[in-house]
Amino acid sequence: MVNENVGFLKPDQLIEIILRRRWFLIIPFCISMLIGIYLALFLPKSYEASTLILIEVQRVSTDYVRSIVSSDIDARINTISQQILSRTNLEKVIKQYNLFSEEKNGKMLLIDKVEMMRKKIIIDVTRGGRSSSGGADSFSITYSGKSPEDVMNVVNTLASHFIDENLKVREEQASGTSDFLEGELFSMRKKLEEVEETMKDYRRKYMGELPEQLDSNLRILDRLQEQMLDRQTRLRDAQTRFSLLTNTINVSQKSVVSSEGTSDIHQLNEQLNALTAKYTDRHPDVIRLKKTIASLKAQGVKSEKSTEIDSARGTFADNQSLVEIKQEVNMINKETAELQSQIDLYKSRVENTPKHEQELMSLRRDYTNIQESYSSLLRRKLEAEIAVNMEKKQQGERFRVIDYARLPEKTTSPDMTKLFFIIMVFGLGLGCGIVYLLEYMDTSFRRSADIESYLGISVIAEVPSIKFPNDLKRDRVHLSATIAFLFISCALFVSFFVVTIIGVEKLKQIINL
Structure with missing residues (x-):
């Protein structure tokens, strides 16, 4: 009886139990190997292929040519990923490699196939340290599927699409920037010409009042004022000469008139004196002569004035000096x-x-600002044209495949290594568990020590097992069967190891070699 001492077996006892219970170890192990081989061969397998794409910086030094394409690598990879994973592009890949053509997928809609394929594509971006911005240095494209050839072809195709699309996106972005700058340059040129024309019109309209003409205007104004002072001085001189000449003529005319009138009155006065010497004041001749003298005096004053005026007029008209002075004054x-x-x-x-x-100043300020903007746009336009040429010659930042996808040699699902160890542990554990359970339930005594420990008495002698010819024959058959099953177990183990650890695809390659 061993159930009490099953946990304290000696090596010879353990070997004896293994030999005695060998079939409970070999058969579960063989069965587990068969199950493992079946699972390894017939479980739905998923293969995975991946490629690594390096992001190379532009070959031309940025000191000479500055790229106008957005430097945000992550955003550009995300944009290209959206284009690569678009329904239209994935449909082309599915049709190109006849993906999801299995019988069970026969009724699947194309849009469902696209969605399934999109879920199996993984784009993993690696953040790098080669740039201060911490942008992506590289990224990998991974695709999983049931056919090793298909996953390899799909990954390489997607990588090629990524490279081509990146070149296309960069060239389009550079060309778009150049076209945009061309349009802005044309618009800014029109504004510059409009401001130039406005300044020309303004200068033409206010010619003579411009700031740069201020000094000239002030000098001309000073000269005109000096000329005005000179004219005023000459005018005063002419007026003075005119007044003096006029006064001189008036004085001479008055003296002539007064001398003639005085002579007539003097004669009448002499006659009056002669009459008064003879007659009284009441004498008619004396009265008449007084009236004549008085009348003559009165007429003399009037005729003096009119004669003075007429004489002056005639004199003025006839005097050449006065005419010249008047002309000078008018001039x-x-x-x-x-x-x-x-x-x-x-x-x-x-x-x-x-x-x-x-x-x-306001117009010049506007003109200067627009001119600076125009110069800046022109400089950027030239840089953009150089950048476009650089992108067309593929000298800018680009994607380069470092590791192309290879034919997968192992499956990713199920994990054959895990399956191998699980089946191994299951087969051996099942056999050992059965043996342990049988030994635990076995109440027979197979060694003298079991009897002594159980009954507490000493065993006097042990009778060995007596083998008859039939027993020997049966033992040989059992031995042959055991050896055969051991070989079968080894063959199953090797087969299981090959299909799980080495892989069927690798085995095919080895066989083809």
Whole structure:
């Protein structure tokens, strides 16, 4: 009886139990190997292939050519991924390699196949340290499927699409930037020409009142004022000479008139004196002569005035000096009026200059800003054209495949290594468990020590087992069967090891070699 000492077996006892219970170890092990081989061969398998794509920086130094394409690698990879994983692109790949053509997928819609394929594609971006921005250095494309050839072809096709699409996106982005700058440059050129024309019109409209003409206007104004002073001085001189000449003529005319009137009155007075010596004041002749003298005196005053005027008029008209002076005065007055008009004009120009200066400063400021913007756009346009040429020659940042996808040699699902160890543990554990259970339930005594420990008495002698010819024959059959099953177990183990650890595809390659 061993159930009490089953946990304290000696090596010889353990070997004896293994030999005695060998079939409970071999058969479960063989069965587990068969189950493992069946699972390894007939379980739905999934193969996985991947490729690594390196993001290379532009070959031309950025000190000479600066790329105009967005430097956000992560965003560009995400954009290209959306394009690569689009329904249209995946449909082409599915039709190209006849994916999901198994019988069970016969009724599956194309859009469902696309969605299933999209879920099996993994794009993993590796953040790198070669750039200060911490952007992506590389990324991998992984695809899983049931056919090793298909997954390899799909991954390489997607990698090729990634490279081509990146070149296309970069060239389109560079060309788009160049076209945009061309449009902005054209618009800015029109604005610049409009401002230039506005400044020309403004200068033409306010010619003479411009800030740069202020000094000239001030000098002209000073000269005009000096000329005005000179004309005023000449006018005063002419007027003075005219007055003096007029007064001289008046004095001479008055002296002539007064001398003639005085002579007549003097004669009448002498006659009156002679009459008064003879007659009284009441004498008619004396009265008449007094009246005549009085009348003559009165007429003398009037005729003196009229004669003075007529004489002056005639004299003025006939005097050449007065005519010349009058002409000179008129000419000076005309020149003075013209000078005053010019002075008013230049005063107006000088007074308007500050206002026009402010307006011109505003126009110049606008012109300068637009000109700077135009120059900046022109410089960027030239840089964009160089960048476009760089992208067309594939000298800019690009994707390069480092490791192309290879034919998968092992499955990713199920995990054959795990399956191998699980089946091994299951087969051996099942056999050992059965043996342990049988030994635990076995109440027979197979060794003298069992009897002594159980009954507490000593065994005097042991009778060995007596083998008859039939027993020996049966033992040989059992031995042969055991050896045969051991070989079968080894063959099953090797087969299971090959299909799980080495892999069927690798085995095919070895056989083909």
